[in-house]
Amino acid sequence: MATEHAQSIALDSSTDSKVEGHFKRNRFVYGFGALVIAIGATLRIYLDTMGFSVGTDFYSDEFQVYWMPVLYGELILLGSFTVILSTYLWLTRETDASTISKELELTRYWKMLSIFSVMAIWGGLIGANAIESDAAWHQVTIRDTDFTPTHIIIFYFALPALTAMLVPAFIWVHTRVPAYMNKISIPFLAVVCGILMIMPNYGFNEWGHTFFYAEELFAAPIHYGFVFLGWSLFFLIPLAMQIISHMARLISETTAEGYQAS
């Protein structure tokens, strides 16, 4: 079902706005940015309200009513979002990069930055709101259980949601942007794999805490897997350099005096 279409854009006012990324009217960033902030705020309010009142014991009836459906809902939502969107993007991929005009290519780079902006907003929210909530939680609860409200939000939604955005973004970029088509960007792959692999590392963390480390010292070696995988964000600099070099070239070409739109 892979499609092959050439989309030429005349250099009229609408083209100008596309080449310029129309950031002021970028509905994607504002719409999805507002959506992820709303989701983050809702989960945070739910955690504050229901975390201690009905969330301290996984074996209680209240926990099964108020927290487990949240967990199941998160897993179904994120799983289906990632699979459906990734499949759709792959099946509708472009097959011929030569049919993509420079204006369209530049427009797609702006879209790529829009996608990264939304992911960055979500990443900032995780950093500011989610990670240390687990640290604080463990210091006031008497007993750790199989599932906890902070883990249900951080482990099973916040970080997987970042992966759920990164994987389709990776596919979109590698099937729509000519410089990335028919090859794989190593720094982009490293970022995606690093964040993705944090989830399997939950297994070691939980297993370790039930086996040999009952306490919750955050700087303990049992958590170093998360640290090491978080280092995948080091690859953002080479990825940014890739994007900058390609975009700078496209901007200089499409804004040059006497440039004829394709």
Next chain:
Amino acid sequence: MSETQTAEITEVEAKARLLDLKSLDNPKAMKLYRRFDGIIILVLFLFIVLGIQIHFTLTAGDWDYWIDWRDRRWWPLVAPFSLLLFIAPFQYGLWARVRLPVAGTAVTLLLCLVSWVSRYFNFYEFTHFPMSFVFPSTYIALGILLDCALVVTRSLLVSSVIGGGLFGALVYPLNWAFMAPYKVPVELNGMLMSVADLMGYQYVRTTTPEYLRIIEESTLRTFGGSVTPLTAVFSGLCGMVIYMIFLWVGSRVNAMEKFTKRIV
């Protein structure tokens, strides 16, 4: 590839580079350059917020959460070690590729901002610890020193000796103004302790029992003495070494700005 083809590619590349240079005089192009610079900086900074929170929380977080953990032996050693490790790869990339000596300042500033937000919402609002017990330390001046060393020397190697050393050595004096009131000695039930210790005993942390409070270990538990300067010097040495090692890691990471063949 024949010599003619190589020459053609070089010619095409030369034309493109000339176009790049000309675009610097083109207001329309400059407007777009500034726009995407702004977006990329925003995106990078927000991801750095996530990265430094994961990294710092899980390597030195405990010493930064609680005022009674900020001792003279471990905290001035662990905190700069952790921070320099994270700063170095970003510093290498930003300096080597775009000559921006800002990674130290950016990371420490972002850590400070995100830590205050996080402590307020998580430790104060969520679990009701007093802010006076859980406020974050500051490392911003250390980041500025690190970047200044790079600006002045223009050498990653020399700046790792000067900047890395200062970064490690000055953690304690930089934070002393905030911490001094908590180091006042008090006597309770015949026991001598600091105000910070007393707060630690009062606010029981259920999964970090007293035997896990990694502070002031060994035989130098006094209210004076030379533990602090000794730790500072050793921390300076660790700062130099870890900064150099992770600058090298940064150079390896940045060498991977490549594509590989698609497998599907």
